[in-house]
Amino acid sequence: MDSTLKIIVSLAIIYSLRMLVAKIRKPAYLPGPKRLPIIGNLLDMPESEGWVTYKRWKEQFGDAIYLEIFGSPIVVLNSYKACIDLLDKRADIYSDRPIGIMANIMMGWHKAVMMAPYNDRWRKFRKICAQSMRKDVVKKFHPVQEREVARYLGTLLHDPLRYMENFRFTAGRTLLWNIYGIQIEEANDPIITTAEKAMQVGVFAAQPGNFLVDFFPAMRYIPDWFPGASWKEFARKGRILADNMVNIPFDMTVKDINAGVHEPSLTSLSLERKEDEDVVKWCSASLLAGKPLQKLTVGFPIESTTLVAGADTSVASIHAFFLAMVLHPDIQKRCQDEIDSVTGGTRLPEIVDKDKLPYMNAMMWELMRWQPVSPLALPHRLMKDDIYNGCIIPEGTVVLANTWAVTRDPSLFEDPERFNPDRYLPYFDKSIPHDPNNLPLEPNAFAFGYGRRVCAGVHYAETMIFISMARILSTFNITKAKDKDGNEITPEIKFNSSIVRETLNFDCAINPRSETAKSMVLQGISSL
Numbered sequence: 001m002d003s004t005l006k007i008i009v010s011l012a013i014i015y016s017l018r019m020l021v022a023k024i025r026k027p028a029y030l031p032g033p034k035r036l037p038i039i040g041n042l043l044d045m046p047e048s049e050g051w052v053t054y055k056r057w058k059e060q061f062g063d064a065i066y067l068e069i070f071g072s073p074i075v076v077l078n079s080y081k082a083c084i085d086l087l088d089k090r091a092d093i094y095s096d097r098p099i100g101i102m103a104n105i106m107m108g109w110h111k112a113v114m115m116a117p118y119n120d121r122w123r124k125f126r127k128i129c130a131q132s133m134r135k136d137v138v139k140k141f142h143p144v145q146e147r148e149v150a151r152y153l154g155t156l157l158h159d160p161l162r163y164m165e166n167f168r169f170t171a172g173r174t175l176l177w178n179i180y181g182i183q184i185e186e187a188n189d190p191i192i193t194t195a196e197k198a199m200q201v202g203v204f205a206a207q208p209g210n211f212l213v214d215f216f217p218a219m220r221y222i223p224d225w226f227p228g229a230s231w232k233e234f235a236r237k238g239r240i241l242a243d244n245m246v247n248i249p250f251d252m253t254v255k256d257i258n259a260g261v262h263e264p265s266l267t268s269l270s271l272e273r274k275e276d277e278d279v280v281k282w283c284s285a286s287l288l289a290g291k292p293l294q295k296l297t298v299g300f301p302i303e304s305t306t307l308v309a310g311a312d313t314s315v316a317s318i319h320a321f322f323l324a325m326v327l328h329p330d331i332q333k334r335c336q337d338e339i340d341s342v343t344g345g346t347r348l349p350e351i352v353d354k355d356k357l358p359y360m361n362a363m364m365w366e367l368m369r370w371q372p373v374s375p376l377a378l379p380h381r382l383m384k385d386d387i388y389n390g391c392i393i394p395e396g397t398v399v400l401a402n403t404w405a406v407t408r409d410p411s412l413f414e415d416p417e418r419f420n421p422d423r424y425l426p427y428f429d430k431s432i433p434h435d436p437n438n439l440p441l442e443p444n445a446f447a448f449g450y451g452r453r454v455c456a457g458v459h460y461a462e463t464m465i466f467i468s469m470a471r472i473l474s475t476f477n478i479t480k481a482k483d484k485d486g487n488e489i490t491p492e493i494k495f496n497s498s499i500v501r502e503t504l505n506f507d508c509a510i511n512p513r514s515e516t517a518k519s520m521v522l523q524g525i526s527s528l
Contacts, residue, residue, distance in 0.1 A: 030066035030075060030391045033057070040068030048497035051375040051404035054078060058405060064388060070215060073397040075382075078405040080412060080441060086388060087380060087401060087451035095452040096381040098398050101213045101220055103205035106235040108242050111278075113286035113456075114378060115206070124279045125286070129456030131273065132266045138459045140264055141178045142351045145464050148174040149471050150348065150524035156476055157521050160510040164319055171314045171464065178460070179284050180249045181256060181265035191249050198241035199289045203499065205238060246285040287457060313461045314468070316373040316502040321469050324367060324419055325478040326491055326508045331421060332478060335360055336513070339474045345516065348524055349470040351463060357470065358428035363421040364466055368443035370419045373500050375404035377449050406446045413440050475517040481507035 033044045044067070046053040054076045057065055063079040064086075077083045087094050096118040104110035113129065116122040131137070148170050155166040169187050176182055176191070184192065204210060211231055213219040224232050256262035257271070266287065270280045325332040338359045343349050354361065382397040393399075408416045413423065426434035427442065448455040455461075472478075480488040491506035512518040 028391050030064045031061040032066040035068050042069050051402050054402045055405040073394050075397050076400045078402045080406045083401045083450050091451040093383045094380050096383050098379050098381045100206050101217050102211040107238040109202050111282045125283050128270050128283045133456045135459045144177050149468050153521045154525040168315050179266045180253045181263045195245045198245040201238040246281050250281045312500040313373050314464045316500050317465045319503040320371040323503050335473050349474050351467050361428045362424040365424040365443050366421040368447045369407050372403050375501050377401040401450050403446050475521050476510050477513050479509045481509050
């Protein structure tokens, strides 16, 4: 063998050995259920309440779990530490959103805040939201929130059986006023019905598996007339609905501003700052849209069951609040006593009273932990390969933060299944002896998202939830309903399994605490 051939053979052997070593040293994927050829973990995926299944898998596979569906990687984070390690500390590469061809590209939902890619347009969104939803700016919306909750108390007096249907309208009407300065009188207002249909169609389009084009993007170029391409008509109608949802209320606001008859709103404040008009349109519409309350399981036409989904956090939280008060009358009484100590039992509580009501604040925080309205945070998307716990996470991985697992972690919360406002009381009552290094995790750390995708409307939502609970408890007792024989009916703790988790409807008795309380409600209505 001549020297040249020896060199070639030697180089080939060295190269082969290096490739073998590299393959051996290549980091493995994170642990997870065994994957089948082609379909991966498709058969393992839960049909409902995925957060419960993922939490159960934590015991077997750990805090970070790897899954695949048709070759698309998914990582589920089952602990607060894992969520912070990746979504917060490595936010530069974990702040993108998954790209759905049907919903994002064909219907235009990539322009919305919650679905926008992590790019310059999204940064403009965050700037607008940060400026418009700051704690000091949100104070401008307090009078509307207090007024609408006072109006809602009147419905509890005259129509208590529809307590959630009426609150859904209250939350939506309040949000619409604060975003656009538009006042509606009925739930079937065209602005609302258009937004509802647009949001539900968008959610249906975004759900994995509903449209093959999300798995085979080239299908979007199939001609409309092609056999079996009726889904393209669905996309066209969905885009029209989304455009109408964005443009109709915005144009009404601009018209009122030009006529000099507009009250301050998030939209008008943004326009005063000379922000990009198209970004303002979609920012406002995104706050209205939020995360729809119901999963859509039908095609056109759509019968809506929501008012406006941007009010979803408030609605779901208040529904859970009614459940908690029915199940825990002792906690209800303690809240009422605290409110009376501030108001004297002769007036409705106001938002400025919030800092004087430590137990009420603790109860609100515990409500957010006990029954989180978003047990599975909206998905993030990894923008480049990463290594975690010695394992590789490939670029394009969809990352899900399991907030449910966080709220049920006994290392963070003692007896996590128990509804116990006292666990948060030291945050608000500094006279209570406590170890500042051993306080439970506050809900703002997990209830509104993670990293740079945290919901911008935290202060607005908290204020709406707080003033609603405080005014309801100041004037009404919430007790168990009774059957025809006079026996109390204990409601079951049942929830839907939608994007926003809400209590299933249950009956309860809602009655004025006294004649004085009844007079407070009537006086509040008369002053509107």
